[in-house]
Amino acid sequence: MSHFLSEGETFQNYNLQEGKFLTSFQRKALLKSLQTDLQPEYRRRIEIMLLADVGKSQSQICEIIGCSQEMARYWIGLAEAGLAHKWNERPIGRPKIVNDQYLARLRELVSNSPRDYGYAFTYWTAQWLSKHLAKEFDIQISDRHINRLLKQMGLSTKRKSSSPPETSQTQDAGITICDLQSNTRPNFHWSLNLMQTNK
Template sequence: MPAKDFLDLEEKKNLQKALKEEERAEVRERILMFLLLNDGKTQREIAEFIGCSLKTVAPWCVHGDPNNIESLEDGRKNGNHKKATEEYINLLLKIVDEDPKELGYEFGRWTAARLAEHLEKETGIKLSS
């Protein structure tokens, strides 16, 4: 179950303002992802709504920072090449909708940090949360 209303009112207003003012379409799309996620949409529903793949949505929802618009830019354009392998992304897509309790965790909801930690244990790839 996706986390609903994880953004406070100020964060939500800042994202709505950025959505209107941001010139780069790809960054606007990622801002929209956070707003839809905050409304309780699943990553799969967001992908369908935006018209892209779950592989496009999932990494931004997990590793993007709604309080830092710069984190929604594609750093690969600046030479920061992709660290997540195909295996990592496939595992992320598989477990993001699973209940963490089914994997032996005491918590019932994934956070970005928890998901990144779990994926690091499984793949050995450390990405910031």
């Protein structure tokens, strides 16, 4: 994944640009951090904030960096709130808060076949839902938590038992009802013929 600052573009040139919401100090600090050997996750956070600061839209940022809409929205919001300096305070891999958008997407996924999303298998598992949503939202949660969320929504990844419908043998067979109370005629019984007449 290429970074938005090409090799020919200097940090100094970028530094001179007027930003939308980062202070000059914040911009310089972020640019300086980009020059260090950062983990890709941290680098993406900084780049999101810097791109937003020069006026790139959320969708443009996602396309340039290759991040999820949720991730871009979160770090743009942090920068707008004046908290750009907190880019390294959130440990990588820690789950973010599961929000309504996440839950709506989970409901949508489990209501459809994984094949609709390019997978080869037919039924979702909590593990695959977790992996898929982690890619989309950059939120890592356990399979167990996925199952808890599904349960709260009245959903499940478990297949509904597809027991075959009752056989139609009753149309052809008769039912015998014995009179167990009768002392006088122990062998007496009624036969009911349930055969349907063809019209």
